[in-house]
Amino acid sequence: MSKPVRAAVMGTGSWGTAFGMVLADAGCDVTLWARRPELAEAVNSTRTNPDYLPGVELPGNLRATADAAEALRDADFTVLAIPSQTLRANLAEWTPLLAPDTVLVSLMKGVELGSTMRMSEVIEDVAKVGADRVAVVTGPNLAREIAARMPALAVVACTDEQVAQRLQAACHTPYFRPYTNTDVVGCELAGAVKNVIGLAVGIADGMGLGDNAKGSLITRGLAETTRLGLAMGADPLTFSGLAGLGDLVATCSSPLSRNHTFGTNLGKGMTLEETIAVTRQTAEGVKSCESVLDLARRHGVDMPITETVVSIVHEGKSPVAALKELMARSAKPERR
Ligand SMILES: NC(=O)c1ccc[n+]([C@@H]2O[C@H](COP(=O)([O-])OP(=O)(O)OC[C@H]3O[C@@H](n4cnc5c(N)ncnc54)[C@H](O)[C@@H]3O)[C@@H](O)[C@H]2O)c1
Numbered sequence: 001m002s003k004p005v006r007a008a009v010m011g012t013g014s015w016g017t018a019f020g021m022v023l024a025d026a027g028c029d030v031t032l033w034a035r036r037p038e039l040a041e042a043v044n045s046t047r048t049n050p051d052y053l054p055g056v057e058l059p060g061n062l063r064a065t066a067d068a069a070e071a072l073r074d075a076d077f078t079v080l081a082i083p084s085q086t087l088r089a090n091l092a093e094w095t096p097l098l099a100p101d102t103v104l105v106s107l108m109k110g111v112e113l114g115s116t117m118r119m120s121e122v123i124e125d126v127a128k129v130g131a132d133r134v135a136v137v138t139g140p141n142l143a144r145e146i147a148a149r150m151p152a153l154a155v156v157a158c159t160d161e162q163v164a165q166r167l168q169a170a171c172h173t174p175y176f177r178p179y180t181n182t183d184v185v186g187c188e189l190a191g192a193v194k195n196v197i198g199l200a201v202g203i204a205d206g207m208g209l210g211d212n213a214k215g216s217l218i219t220r221g222l223a224e225t226t227r228l229g230l231a232m233g234a235d236p237l238t239f240s241g242l243a244g245l246g247d248l249v250a251t252c253s254s255p256l257s258r259n260h261t262f263g264t265n266l267g268k269g270m271t272l273e274e275t276i277a278v279t280r281q282t283a284e285g286v287k288s289c290e291s292v293l294d295l296a297r298r299h300g301v302d303m304p305i306t307e308t309v310v311s312i313v314h315e316g317k318s319p320v321a322a323l324k325e326l327m328a329r330s331a332k333p334e335r336r
């Protein structure tokens with residue numbers, strides 16, 4: 001009998017824990033790394049994650065540790081599930097501990113501030129591995145639903161299709177159905193920008209602008225994401241797939257989305273400080289809207305919705321004034 005695939009999941013937040021559960025349900029031997037020893041202890045003793053997924057019973061072939069070396073030892077897959085802006089510093093500490101041929105898997109949906117690097121680029125840069133050793137899992141994957149084993153599809157992207165297929169097999173369960181894709185640029189961009197569009201739709205929902213506004217923002221959000229993707233060499237079809245449209249629809253429809261909820265609170269009139277204070281988990285779009293806009297400017301791409309989100313979240317513009325400006329933009333053809 002062949003030995004089970006070993007997976008280290010670095011991050012015991014909501015998605016790290018839920019995806020660890022998927023891997024364990026698919027038959028992998030899973031070790032979660034938790035920053036706080038008391039959380040690792042709670043996971044092992046209660047078989048739940050009381051801080052991030054209370055009430056969800058975790059499988060027996062998943063355990064937690066606060067010792068990164070122990071988690072990473074002999075891992076076939078090293079899954080990174082921490083906030084995007086903390087990846088570089090954490091991975092620099094973990095790199096000497098990585099198993100020699102491990103495949104690094106990003107669950108993160110963000111773009112690094114300053115460098116404007118996608119998460120797979122940060123991984124290649126810090127861990128000094130080639131693109132064929134880095135994979136991305138993305139798509140409409142709200143952690144709470146997956147933890148309840150509700151059905152979801154996903155995309156597993158890697159430039160090396162065989163590596164993507166290995167990861168696909170390692171996380172395929174009766175409720176989690178991953179597809180492979182070799183367009184890593186498109187898959188990552190789609191995931192990061194949908195958080196920004198999720199903020200915009202949340203703001204519109206909080207303002208009570210209705211479903212026509214929501215449909216319009218999702219569609220034009222996808223249009224500006226695709227424009228950026230094309231400028232960066234992505235396959236435009238990726239954006240109408242699970243990583244693009246699929247994730248946008250899930251995020252923009254769900255009160256479980258942290259980005260959507262963050263936007264809704266702003267749209268209802270909460271200040272940025274009040275909104276941050278009531279947000280207990282990572283809403284990646286809040287920081288990544290700035291790096292996405294930076295990326296758009298570097299590539300000479302117009303992203304009016306992203307620009308609007310930055311102006312509301314980081315420049316103190318009122319949602320009402322921002323809406324007026326968006327609606328007053330010059331009339332133009334739908335396709336350019
Ligand atoms: N939650 C979801 O539904 C979901 C789904 C798909 C993708 N994602 C993406 O997965 C990534 C992780 O999100 P999450 O939902 O698990 O977030 P979370 O807020 O639930 O958990 C974040 C985890 O990172 C840890 N952490 C925070 N700051 C850290 C630091 N400086 N160093 C090391 N660890 C730190 C926290 O302790 C926690 O374990 C994000 O990029 C998010 O966009 C989330």
Ligand SMILES: O=P(O)(O)OC[C@H](O)CO
Pocket residue numbers: 109139140141142143195198247250251256257258259260282283284
């Ligand atoms: O809760 P959010 O807004 O980070 O969204 C979670 C996932 O990305 C949905 O696919």
